[in-house]
Amino acid sequence: MNSPRPFFLLFIALLIFCFGLAADLQPQFQSLQNDRHQSNNFFSLLLGDSSRIFANDFFVKADAYYHSGYYPTIFDNNSAFQTPHMAEDTGAIASHNQGEETTFMGPPRDWIDSFGRNFIPNRHTHLDEGGPTDDLSKSSEVREILPWLELSADLDPKDIRTYIVTTFWLRTKLNRVPEAEQVLREGLRNNPNDPQLLFELGRIYFENYHDSARARNIWEAALRSWARQARGVPQSERLKLNNENFDDRFIFEQLQTNLAQLEEKAGNLDAAIEHWQQAKLASPNPEEVQKHITDLELKQLVPDVLAPATP
Amino acid sequence: MKNIFAVAGIVIKELYRRKDFYVLFILTILICLIMASVNVFNDNQIIRYLKELCLLLIWVSSLVIAITTTARQIPAEKENRTLLPLLAKPLSRTQLIFGKFLGCWLACGLVLICFYVFLGALAASREHSWPLLNYFQAAFLHWFTLGTVVALTLLGSLVFAAPSSNSTICFVIVATILCIGRYLDAVALSLSEPFRSIIYAIYFTIPHLEIPFEMRNLIIHDWPLIGWNFVALDAIYLSAYTMVFLVAACLVFRRKAVN
Amino acid sequence: MSVILKTEKLRVEFANREFLKSVKVALSSLDLEVNAGEVFGFLGPNGAGKTTAINVLLGFVPPKSGAAYLFGIDVRQPIARQRIGYLPEMTYYYKFLTAEELLRFYAKIFGVPRKEADKRIDQLLKLVELEQVRKRPIKTYSKGMQQRVGLAQALINKPDLLILDEPTSGLDPLGRMKVREIIQRLKNEGKTVFFSSHELGEVETVCDRVAIIHQGELKTVGRVTDIIEKHHGNLEKAFLDIVGYQPQTAS
Numbered sequence: 002m003n004s005p006r007p008f009f010l011l012f013i014a015l016l017i018f019c020f021g022l023a024a025d026l027q028p029q030f031q032s033l034q035n036d037r038h039q040s041n042n043f044f045s046l047l048l049g050d051s052s053r054i055f056a057n058d059f060f061v062k063a064d065a066y067y068h069s070g071y072y073p074t075i076f077d078n079n080s081a082f083q084t085p086h087m088a089e090d091t092g093a094i095a096s097h098n099q100g101e102e103t104t105f106m107g108p109p110r111d112w113i114d115s116f117g118r119n120f121i122p123n124r125h126t127h128l129d130e131g132g133p134t135d136d137l138s139k140s141s142e143v144r145e146i147l148p149w150l151e152l153s154a155d156l157d158p159k160d161i162r163t164y165i166v167t168t169f170w171l172r173t174k175l176n177r178v179p180e181a182e183q184v185l186r187e188g189l190r191n192n193p194n195d196p197q198l199l200f201e202l203g204r205i206y207f208e209n210y211h212d213s214a215r216a217r218n219i220w221e222a223a224l225r226s227w228a229r230q231a232r233g234v235p236q237s238e239r240l241k242l243n244n245e246n247f248d249d250r251f252i253f254e255q256l257q258t259n260l261a262q263l264e265e266k267a268g269n270l271d272a273a274i275e276h277w278q279q280a281k282l283a284s285p286n287p288e289e290v291q292k293h294i295t296d297l298e299l300k301q302l303v304p305d306v307l308a309p310a311t312p
Numbered sequence: 313m314k315n316i317f318a319v320a321g322i323v324i325k326e327l328y329r330r331k332d333f334y335v336l337f338i339l340t341i342l343i344c345l346i347m348a349s350v351n352v353f354n355d356n357q358i359i360r361y362l363k364e365l366c367l368l369l370i371w372v373s374s375l376v377i378a379i380t381t382t383a384r385q386i387p388a389e390k391e392n393r394t395l396l397p398l399l400a401k402p403l404s405r406t407q408l409i410f411g412k413f414l415g416c417w418l419a420c421g422l423v424l425i426c427f428y429v430f431l432g433a434l435a436a437s438r439e440h441s442w443p444l445l446n447y448f449q450a451a452f453l454h455w456f457t458l459g460t461v462v463a464l465t466l467l468g469s470l471v472f473a474a475p476s477s478n479s480t481i482c483f484v485i486v487a488t489i490l491c492i493g494r495y496l497d498a499v500a501l502s503l504s505e506p507f508r509s510i511i512y513a514i515y516f517t518i519p520h521l522e523i524p525f526e527m528r529n530l531i532i533h534d535w536p537l538i539g540w541n542f543v544a545l546d547a548i549y550l551s552a553y554t555m556v557f558l559v560a561a562c563l564v565f566r567r568k569a570v571n
Numbered sequence: 572m573s574v575i576l577k578t579e580k581l582r583v584e585f586a587n588r589e590f591l592k593s594v595k596v597a598l599s600s601l602d603l604e605v606n607a608g609e610v611f612g613f614l615g616p617n618g619a620g621k622t623t624a625i626n627v628l629l630g631f632v633p634p635k636s637g638a639a640y641l642f643g644i645d646v647r648q649p650i651a652r653q654r655i656g657y658l659p660e661m662t663y664y665y666k667f668l669t670a671e672e673l674l675r676f677y678a679k680i681f682g683v684p685r686k687e688a689d690k691r692i693d694q695l696l697k698l699v700e701l702e703q704v705r706k707r708p709i710k711t712y713s714k715g716m717q718q719r720v721g722l723a724q725a726l727i728n729k730p731d732l733l734i735l736d737e738p739t740s741g742l743d744p745l746g747r748m749k750v751r752e753i754i755q756r757l758k759n760e761g762k763t764v765f766f767s768s769h770e771l772g773e774v775e776t777v778c779d780r781v782a783i784i785h786q787g788e789l790k791t792v793g794r795v796t797d798i799i800e801k802h803h804g805n806l807e808k809a810f811l812d813i814v815g816y817q818p819q820t821a822s
Contacts, residue, residue: 069529069533069534069535070533070535074495076495110498110501117494120527120546121527132533133534133535134534144353144358145359147355148358149361151353175353180353314680314682318680325668326667329667392665392666396629396657397664397724399629399630400631400652400655400657401677401680402651402652407649
């Protein structure tokens with residue numbers, strides 16, 4: 002029996018049987034699936050919760066790239082690198098760094114250590130300030146941190162600081178505004194209505210696209226989202242200066258400040274004053290804010306008076 | 313010397329007739345090209361992550377080739393019974409050891425040339441620059457590191473029974489040195505006696521292969537050249553360890569039965 | 572007549588794996604001399620110590636006591652092997668090399684100049700009838716072809732002394748004839764051949780002198796004709812008598 006026909010027919014029959022069985026079982030499987038939380042992220046499927054550890058590692062890797070490889074290991078004193086500098090420089094992440102960042106390695110422990118330091122990056126530099134060559138024309142080489150940030154975001158889509166930091170560098174140093182917007186929208190897909198992400202998106206529309214109306218809508222949506230995150234905590238408590246949640250207070254202040262500036266620019270002084278009043282509640286310098294409010298009120302009364310600079 | 317070169321020539325012939333090198337080289341190229349095709353925010357000038365990946369693959373591949381090629385040299389000669397006809401010639405055992413070392417080391421050098429040329433081409437495709445001297449420094453010290461690894465593996469092939477056990481042990485030793493060799497003194501400081509003395513003894517005894525390994529960061533992040541005096545000193549340092557391992561291998565082999 | 576090969580009270584011991592026995596004596600006080608230009612047969616049953624003796628001569632195994640010399644040079648010196656050719660019993664060579672590359676490699680070790688090596692390689696491959704397959708890797712060769720490659724590499728340096736360990740083992744009758752012809756030709760050229768074999772008919776035909784060794788001890792050495800005459804029969808009978816073989820009678 003050397004003819005391949007019977008095997009071929011058997012193969013076809015098995016194929017039909019498998020497809021039929023799959024089609025028959027699909028509805029039952031669907032109903033099972035709906036009872037379980039499904040992740041459509043490849044990495045979380047593959048790595049589970051450990052993907053967040055990897056995400057943090059790659060976030061720190063981006064900082065190592067920001068320093069052109071001059072970075073502490075677990076054996077060195079890393080107190081000056083608790084908060085990644087490339088995130089700290091965006092102004093959106095609170096710094097927990099202490100100590101001298103140029104001397105984390107300390108003095109050489111022995112001749113081998115001393116000799117080995119000639120073969121590793123041994124100077125503190127930032128990529129956006131020229132890197133190891135101190136050549137400011139090469140500041141755009143800060144792009145080199147982006148792959149690690151992108152990977153970090155893929156591994157932990159819930160970490161919004163990755164999106165914020167990525168957007169900052171794309172928008173400010175690399176002049177890639179559409180890409181920055183894309184990052185934020187991706188972040189919002191994974192973290193719907195997050196106030197920080199909405200704030201950054203509003204900045205793009207206000208500062209880069211000069212679309213004040215859209216920016217206003219987005220920032221107001223961010224404020225509403227911020228308010229919804231109260232979880233029973235009164236606003237006054239959330240805005241206290243000694244509140245440990247710096248980010249919570251900071252984003253409220255940022256939103257109110259930027260809305261105030263937007264309204265000022267649009268000539269809506271009433272709305273601007275209202276926002277400045279709110280910003281004063283969260284500002285670490287309420288006197289300065291009050292001074293500016295007073296100036297604006299004066300301006301309302303006497304339009305010819307030049308408004309002083311905003312705090 | 314002609315005997316040493318004759319034996320070395322056979323080793324090199326064996327390497328390029330086996331498939332190992334080609335498989336690793338093609339794998340490296342494939343992985344790098346796939347990673348290079350990744351679109352990172354529509355910016356086609358991002359290159360450092362590629363350089364890091366490529367250099368890591370180069371190091372892994374070169375160590376695999378160095379250790380596996382060397383580990384099977386003497387055992388394969390014994391197993392295939394080619395050792396007896398060879399030693400029946402006017403060739404001393406010392407010449408055989410040095411010939412095997414030289415062959416493996418030169419073969420590693422050829423491998424490194426191929427890999428580093430690829431790295432240079434890959435980097436130049438985006439950076440549009442050729443820091444040849446930087447690559448030369450890195451490749452030169454990488455080659456000397458492989459020399460020490462080859463000598464160590466050759467010694468291991470005479471001590472351990474099977475090539476597989478020798479390869480595994482050498483891989484573990486080399487990988488450990490590369491990863492934590494630099495920090496053993498810091499670890500020792502945090503321990504109490506007698507462990508502190510033991511770790512210190514290990515720290516000062518082992519060849520510090522991680523020195524050239526960590527040069528990768530200088531290549532990746534476009535740091536300026538290292539002083540040539542330091543390069544020369546490190547080459548001499550690695551050569552000293554290579555000679556120690558080779559001398560030990562000669563002494564062990566002289567006492568070994570070959571039939 | 573000059574002595575090409577000489578052993579003096581050669582003793583070789585190996586560590587014994589048997590319980591309560593510390594060493595196994597492979598060779599016991601072997602005294603042997605082979606003169607220039609003769610074909611010398613080295614006979615003995617399996618495990619007698621023939622290969623061990625050859626291994627000592629080639630420097631593979633150090634003797635416990637005694638000495639061995641080739642051309643008056645201690646066998647522990649690599650230079651002692653400059654003028655010898657060796658064909659091992661089991662012929663294995665680098666499978667990834669071609670016959671031509673193998674011979675060139677060995678010629679280099681002997682220090683044969685390139686042009687001379689090319690000439691010799693052509694002659695030898697013709698002699699052993701491997702000219703057609705000189706560019707093929709050795710891994711594609713049959714056993715007989717590998718044996719012939721072995722013979723070619725043993726002759727690459729035009730040796731004055733050829734040491735053959737069971738040279739006709741595994742060969743068909745044609746192959747054996749070829750080997751006998753080569754031995755005879757070498758003898759006619761004044762070369763010395765020292766070989767161990769179980770083929771007593773062959774030994775009887777080609778050898779000038781033989782030595783018979785049993786359990787590490789040299790039992791007899793002398794001209795073939797003298798030994799045969801002494802034991803009133805052929806070489807096989809003489810061999811069996813010397814090693815003390817007692818035929819079992821049917822009950």
